[in-house]
Amino acid sequence: MKIRYQPIVPFDQEGFNRLKDEQHGLHPDDQYLKPGRIPHIWCPGCGLGVVLNTYINALKMTGIPIDRSVVVSGIGCTGRVAGYLNMDTYHTTHGRAIPFATGLSLTRPDLSVTVFSGDGDLFAIGGNHFIHAARRNVNLKVICVNNFNYGMTGGQVAPTTPVSARTTTTPYGNSEASFNLPYLAHASGAVYVARWTTFHARQLVNAIAETFSIDGFTFIEVIAPCPVGYGRPNKIGSGLDEMIYYKENSIVQNGADPRNVDIALKGKIVVGKFSEEKRPTFLGEYEEKILKKFRRTET
Amino acid sequence: MSDSGILTGEYFINGDEACAEGAIAAGCRFFAGYPITPATEIAERMARRLPQVQGICIQMEDEIASMAAILGASWGGTKSMTATSGPGFSLMMENIGLGMMTETPCVIVNIMRGGPSTGLPTLVGQADVMQARWGSHGDYEVIALSPSSPQEMFNLTIEAFNLSEIYRLPVLILGDELVGHMSEKVIIPPSDQIHQVSRVRPSQSPDGYLPFMAGDNLVPPMACAGEGYHVHVTGLTHDEQGYPQTTAQVHERLVRRLADKIRHNTSKIIQVEEFETANSEVMVVAYGCTSRTAREAVQILRSEGKKVGLLRLITLWPFPEERIRQVAQGIKAFIVPEINYGQIAYEVERCSQGRAETVLLPLMGGAIHTPENIMEAVKEYLP
Ligand SMILES: Cc1ncc(C[n+]2csc(CCOP(=O)(O)OP(=O)(O)O)c2C)c(N)n1
Ligand code: SF4
Numbered sequence: 001m002k003i004r005y006q007p008i009v010p011f012d013q014e015g016f017n018r019l020k021d022e023q024h025g026l027h028p029d030d031q032y033l034k035p036g037r038i039p040h041i042w043c044p045g046c047g048l049g050v051v052l053n054t055y056i057n058a059l060k061m062t063g064i065p066i067d068r069s070v071v072v073s074g075i076g077c078t079g080r081v082a083g084y085l086n087m088d089t090y091h092t093t094h095g096r097a098i099p100f101a102t103g104l105s106l107t108r109p110d111l112s113v114t115v116f117s118g119d120g121d122l123f124a125i126g127g128n129h130f131i132h133a134a135r136r137n138v139n140l141k142v143i144c145v146n147n148f149n150y151g152m153t154g155g156q157v158a159p160t161t162p163v164s165a166r167t168t169t170t171p172y173g174n175s176e177a178s179f180n181l182p183y184l185a186h187a188s189g190a191v192y193v194a195r196w197t198t199f200h201a202r203q204l205v206n207a208i209a210e211t212f213s214i215d216g217f218t219f220i221e222v223i224a225p226c227p228v229g230y231g232r233p234n235k236i237g238s239g240l241d242e243m244i245y246y247k248e249n250s251i252v253q254n255g256a257d258p259r260n261v262d263i264a265l266k267g268k269i270v271v272g273k274f275s276e277e278k279r280p281t282f283l284g285e286y287e288e289k290i291l292k293k294f295r296r297t298e299t
Numbered sequence: 300m301s302d303s304g305i306l307t308g309e310y311f312i313n314g315d316e317a318c319a320e321g322a323i324a325a326g327c328r329f330f331a332g333y334p335i336t337p338a339t340e341i342a343e344r345m346a347r348r349l350p351q352v353q354g355i356c357i358q359m360e361d362e363i364a365s366m367a368a369i370l371g372a373s374w375g376g377t378k379s380m381t382a383t384s385g386p387g388f389s390l391m392m393e394n395i396g397l398g399m400m401t402e403t404p405c406v407i408v409n410i411m412r413g414g415p416s417t418g419l420p421t422l423v424g425q426a427d428v429m430q431a432r433w434g435s436h437g438d439y440e441v442i443a444l445s446p447s448s449p450q451e452m453f454n455l456t457i458e459a460f461n462l463s464e465i466y467r468l469p470v471l472i473l474g475d476e477l478v479g480h481m482s483e484k485v486i487i488p489p490s491d492q493i494h495q496v497s498r499v500r501p502s503q504s505p506d507g508y509l510p511f512m513a514g515d516n517l518v519p520p521m522a523c524a525g526e527g528y529h530v531h532v533t534g535l536t537h538d539e540q541g542y543p544q545t546t547a548q549v550h551e552r553l554v555r556r557l558a559d560k561i562r563h564n565t566s567k568i569i570q571v572e573e574f575e576t577a578n579s580e581v582m583v584v585a586y587g588c589t590s591r592t593a594r595e596a597v598q599i600l601r602s603e604g605k606k607v608g609l610l611r612l613i614t615l616w617p618f619p620e621e622r623i624r625q626v627a628q629g630i631k632a633f634i635v636p637e638i639n640y641g642q643i644a645y646e647v648e649r650c651s652q653g654r655a656e657t658v659l660l661p662l663m664g665g666a667i668h669t670p671e672n673i674m675e676a677v678k679e680y681l682p
Pocket of ligand 1: 075076077078079094117118119120121122145147149150151152153158
């Protein structure tokens with residue numbers, strides 16, 4: 001067979017340099033963002049910008065250098081977080097951020113590995129990986145942005161969608177029960193479990209910063225507006241209206257029993273740090289019980 | 300055991316165990332897997348051996364996770380491997396594609412059993428050859444090696460690691476149950492005689508570094524996690540900077556390079572063993588366990604004066620098109636015994652372009668061909 005290929009258009013280095021030089025470096029946080037990546041793809045009113053911001057602020061607060069931290073994401077609107085951060089970032093496949101991050105964290109225990117992903121990514125297609133990584137206590141900082149739906153694909157039902165909520169695949173209201181994520185995380189073995197909303201930006205920064213110094217599998221659920229996929233179809237309103245809803249309906253209850261923090265449609269949202277405990281990590285035990293046996297003593 | 304952890308010496312071990320030893324000799328220090336017959340012995344051997352060389356072996360929750368974990372480990376800068384069989388291989392497909400798109404060196408071993416579905420868990424098959432070639436969605440080139448003895452399980456596992464590091468892609472080993480489970484003498488050479496290749500690292504500073512900009516060899520140097528290069532790695536179509544660019548132009552450029560980095564090097568990658576091929580009028584084309592039977596058939600026929608030879612495919616992908624095309628010019632027929640209903644035979648037929656006839660000897664799995672099966676087919680052309 002003869003093949004006649006299409007011509008290849010080479011990489012536009014100059015165009016890229018222009019984008020990078022003209023639009024990067026003006027904002028004080030630009031050192032945390034990949035040059036030339038802003039504007040982002042998120043909708044107006046989306047909560048993801050807030051979450052990205054709080055992560056950057058947590059890095060600033062703890063002084064962890066960007067060369068020492070990596071972010072792994074799955075697929076979805078939240079999965080796009082990785083691509084904006086000026087560090088080593090990995091945008092993997094749908095649901096598989098945690099096992100990818102497991103391989104990375106086990107081979108580079110010196111790095112702080114954060115997993116950023118959506119509720120669908122982490123708890124539908126990736127649910128099995130979540131519970132097993134929590135059980136093993138792999139040293140991962142998991143931040144789940146819960147917008148109660150599949151944002152990226154246009155607002156379908158998620159395992160977190162409250163009963164009766166409308167999505168494009170539950171046009172008559174959701175008839176399935178939803179996950180209570182902090183309870184699931186706690187029961188699976190996460191050593192730190194918290195929930196905040198994007199309205200609680202300051203608490204969120206503190207929580208993320210706090211998890212950086214914890215050795216083990218930590219879990220933060222961030223309730224975030226998705227006006228397109230959840231707010232409007234459920235008559236909560238715009239991104240701002242969702243923030244007002246969080247303000248008026250959140251109850252701060254540190255130490256709350258994770259069994260009792262379910263979220264109903266337009267219901268109250270219990271937020272706070274629910275649990276923290278110490279448990280040996282996967283790598284700690286592997287070192288102690290297995291690798292040590294074969295380590296040659298220095299002479 | 301030498302300093303490198305290589306078990307230099309002569310052993311009587313099975314193909315799966317030899318594969319694990321090959322991995323360790325190649326410098327593999329991370330294994331993630333999920334038990335499945337007939338590949339489990341690889342995981343078991345890795346679980347015992349990796350800690351001895353300060354490596355990590357983890358049994359994941361499934362094969363999807365195993366595949367994801369070895370990609371993560373590879374970006375962590377560690378040579379990594381997983382091993383499975385048909386059902387697990389099916390589950391790995393999406394993340395094999397991620398490895399192709401993100402140019403992640405690693406090795407995937409598939410010890411083939413009879414399929415479809417759960418099929419014949421404990422018995423031999425060779426029916427995943429096309430799945431290995433096309434199993435993940437989209438267009439890409441693969442490298443797949445086919446060992447035919449425990450010794451070759453050892454040697455080709457090292458080769459697979461080296462190829463994966465040179466060309467930056469997941470490399471597949473398509474073993475089969477018979478080769479995985481048969482025990483034979485395996486010679487493990489001293490560590491200084493084992494050729495280990497490692498990925499090329501960027502030589503420039505992070506400033507202005509383009510992580511997916513390749514030179515003439517089309518393989519970009521790889522900056523792993525924590526080295527200060529701030530690489531964005533994505534399965535989305537991406538430009539040389541690693542940034543998502545979902546346009547037809549960038550896609551054409553990226554996917555073309557991914558294919559060309561293999562296509563331009565097929566002569567360096569492909570290995571075919573020629574057995575009694577001189578002046579042959581009929582050529583048997585076989586691989587894996589089937590090539591062992593084929594060799595015996597050819598030996599017997601040669602002793603009877605029949606002009607028949609064997610092309611043993613060590614590399615299944617990229618397919619040795621050139622060699623098949625050349626051979627087709629001067630022979631009457633290709634005889635292709637395979638434990639499937641025709642996978643490599645179609646490639647042979649395609650490349651022979653009607654110059655020689657192609658005869659498929661299919662077997663659905665659970666048994667191997669007898670030398671007589673092959674001899675009878677040859678004798679139709681060389682009575
Ligand atoms: C294997 C696979 N199935 C389906 C999809 C399509 N898909 C992309 S993102 C997504 C859901 C994302 O929802 P979520 O994780 O809640 O993230 P969000 O977009 O809401 O942030 C789906 C189903 C995919 N990319 N891969
Ligand atoms: S669809 Fe929802 S989650 Fe996605 S960017 Fe828009 S608002 Fe944000």
